[in-house]
Amino acid sequence: MEVSFVWSLFFITFLRVFRVHALLPIPIVSLEDKVKINEETKVTCMLPASDCQCLEVELRIITEQKLKNCISHKGNLPNVTCTLEVTEDMHEVEISCEAHFRTKSRPQKLNIQTEPEFTDCPDKLVWIEGQENSFHCKAKGYPPPTVSCVKDSTVYMEGEKFTTFKNMSGDYNCRAVNFDVVSKTITVSVQYEPVISPIIVHPSDSVMEGDNVTLVCEADAVPPATYSWHTPSLQVQYDHDNRTIHIKDVKKAHEGFYICIAQNQHGIQMRKQKITVTEPEIVPEIDISKLSSETGNGAEKMGAAYGGLLALLLYSSFHYLF
Template sequence: MTDCTAVVALEMSVFPFMVFLFFSSELVLVSSVYNAELPSRIAALSGSCVQIPCTFEVPENELKTATSIFGAWIKHNHAFLSSDSLVVYNGSTNISRGFSRIEITGNLSRRECTTVFYDVMNNHSDNYYFRVEIKPRDWKYTYQNPIYISVSDSPEPLIFQPTDLKAVMEETTVSLSCSAEAPCPKHPPTISWSNIPESAHITTQLQEKPNKTLSVFSNMTFKASYMDHRKNISCTATYPRKTSNDSTVETTVTLRVLFPPKETGITIDQSASVSVGTNVTLTCKSKANPSNNMTFYWHKRGHESQLGLGEQLIFTVNRSSGGWYFCIANNEHGIQRSEEIQLIMADHSLIIGCVAGVSAILLTFLLITLFLRVQRVKASTIMETDVSDQGQEKQVQTIYTNGGFVSGEELEMPKDENDVQYGEIDFSTPQTKITTAQVSGEETVYAEVRGPGKEMNHD
């Protein structure tokens, strides 16, 4: 055994837990194996950032005597000087390789090594190892438990609770939660709900998970209503990133609510007024869940006995069929009675009387119209006679045959006894004969009136 070998043997016998690590010209004495506390895997979204929660172990005396502490990250291989490893960040030189920027946000003097990788891309998917360097003792160590960063173009699926949404009873309080991974807390996703119940109350917050990663947690509580039955409720997470479009991920659940009959009512296949001998179908409609085992009962006001069983009531109308009808819907959760509907019997004698009355009114109207038309025809048989003479100031414009009045300009009575005009009217024929004579220098107009079988002369 050489002297050198003896020295090494002596050192190992005296310090059985000492291990010598050689890094080129570096000689690092490590008393035990240390670990870094960080997730084994984290999912990142391309075009965004990713935050790695991290703490590390280090001898207490190293921190007490430290004047400066630096952190570093190595990609692919933990060996600091290996040919297939890449130091993507070195805190002592503050240089990043392969990334736009890497920032250690943790306080290294408190054993915190939380780090943010900015603008991650798909080719950044790999194992990453943390390394610490403490001066002035030049204590250096690379932690051999890595974190695998998985970069994807699509966000991680949402986590929805409860995973198995069962049917809930009406009026019970329901709580639904939806959480989305937040690999980049500086730009966390936003969560929105769609088609939410009217009574919903929503709270959203950023939460830390047991592995120290973060997620956006949104909780919705509401009181179940029968109107929410079969409603598709969606939770959507939108991730901002440095691309043309934001990324979204969505999950949808169908709400099932158990409830007794609601909105029970009756429909009729024809008008509510029916006549004897016609067939009538009454249908009872109601909303309920479950609905496959519903029963329907038919009743009539004033009748104690049940009329029928089933969704429809079909019967032929007789004279006693008129009245108020209602139905009762029933399922395992309760019953509901419909509003009443009135069935009116049509009176044929009343209908005939109404038709006769209407016909008489129409006939009277036609007779009046015809009479008015005859009067218009009579009024059109008018003879106009213009009487004109030299020096005559007044003219008789119109004389109606066999009429009792004169239209047009009214005839004036003579102003003195000498101004007398006589007229002769023949009632046998619609003719008027007017003669004029000169009496004592004054103009006199004679009228001759003749009736059938009788002749009258006036001097």
């Protein structure tokens, strides 16, 4: 019964003291902005009218006797318990408890103003046409710098997502900006599948037997494309890179479709070109002796006809006069 009363009295006393100290204001630490290295700065501790959220309490048992194994508990009802070896001469020994209250400010970070510096910004980037990409170019500094990359007046913010096109290849000027500016150049290479231009045929896609013809295939691709052909005849000659084929002494068997195939690691494209082969015209031989004989007989017949016509004209004129 007495123990229960003592604990009740202890808690009532504690709550009263806590209520009084709960009105204690909490100091606040105030720091300057834009703190720079190697310069002085002021730290101010202010005591507002009332703010007691950071109040701490420490309980101590006060006695002239030796205490052992003291265990403290924190929380909503803090307490401390110690062990005391009781002896006969401890009669009427005084024991008291002290509560020590401490307050502390909310922590504030000391921010030192520093110029921007790139920390993760590669010199070269490889993108694939049609895919989603962004610039991952990190920089440190305080205030935290803003990073952007520019090409042809187009600005891309760091981390901004966009679809890649082949015309995005080139050099970009990337800048990190706070109260100062640093910049660097990033080279971007955009890779894409082959696109074949119309096949060039020289001299023409319609040739006569016995002539020569050349076909040239050209594809726009990054990385560069490799070439192969499907041809109607195997009797063709290839250049070292397979872009060009030559056909000498064209035969009828060379007629048909020539298919160029261009491919790289990103895709493949085909384009075809038709070649038409015509036979040369055959001119019949002419017998010159027979041609001369026929020419002479014709002249004689034409002379006789002219003679008859002249006689008719003379007769008509004579008859008119008389």
